[in-house]
C-alpha cells in the first residue's frame with residue numbers, strides 16, 4: 001500500500017522509536033491504544049499550539065512522555081541546534097515549525113517560539129497531577145558549568161545569570177538566549193533559575209543552559225510513582 005504523506009511524516013517524527021514499533025505485533029499496538037484510551041494514568045500528556053502574528057507564524061507540538069525525537073525548523077541554524085538538544089535530553093518529543101521575519105533579526109522568531117513552546121508544555125501538563133514538580137542539575141559542557149533549578153509552580157519567575165563574551169554565535173544573537181528562556185518560563189508557568197557558574201565559550205554557555213533545562217524538565221514533569229494522581233501542593237492546586 002502506498003504511504004500517504006501524512007503517514008511518512010509521522011514516521012519521520014517517531015524516529016528511532018518508530019522503527020522499534022514497526023517490528024512489534026499489531027496486537028500489541030492495538031492493546032497499547034486501548035490502554036491509553038481507558039487508563040487515566042496513561043492519559044496522553046500532549047500539547048499543540050499554532051500562533052500567527054504579523055511577525056511570525058509558528059506551529060509547535062510536544063509530548064511529555066516521548067523519547068526525545070524532534071522535527072525542528074525555525075530558519076535559524078544555531079537555534080534549531082538548541083531546540084534539538086532540548087528535545088533529546090528532556091525526552092520530550094517536539095515538533096517546531098516557524099516562519100519569522102528573519103530579514104529584520106532573530107528576535108521575534110526566538111521569542112515567539114518560546115511563547116508557543118511554553119504554552120504547549122503548559123497545555124500538556126494539564127492540572128499537573130502526579131508530577132515530580134521540583135528538579136535541579138549542575139550541567140557541565142566542557143569548560144562551562146551551569147546550574148539550573150526548576151519548580152513547575154504555575155507561578156512564572158525567571159532568574160537568568162549568564163554572561164556571553166560575544167554578541168553572536170553563528171548568526172544568532174547571544175542576548176536572545178535569555179529572551180527565549182523568559183518567554184518559555186512565563187508561558188509554561190515555571191519558576192526557573194539558570195546560572196552559569198563559569199565558562200568561556202559562548203556556544204558551550206548557551207548549550208549548557210538548554211541542556212540543563214532539558215534535564216530538569218525531564219525530571220520535574222516525570223510522574224512521581226509515590227504521588228500518582230495527587231497535585232503536588234499543600235494548597236491542592238498549582239498556579240493560583
Ligand SMILES: [Mn+2]
Pocket residue numbers: 081203207
Ligand atoms: Mn553544540
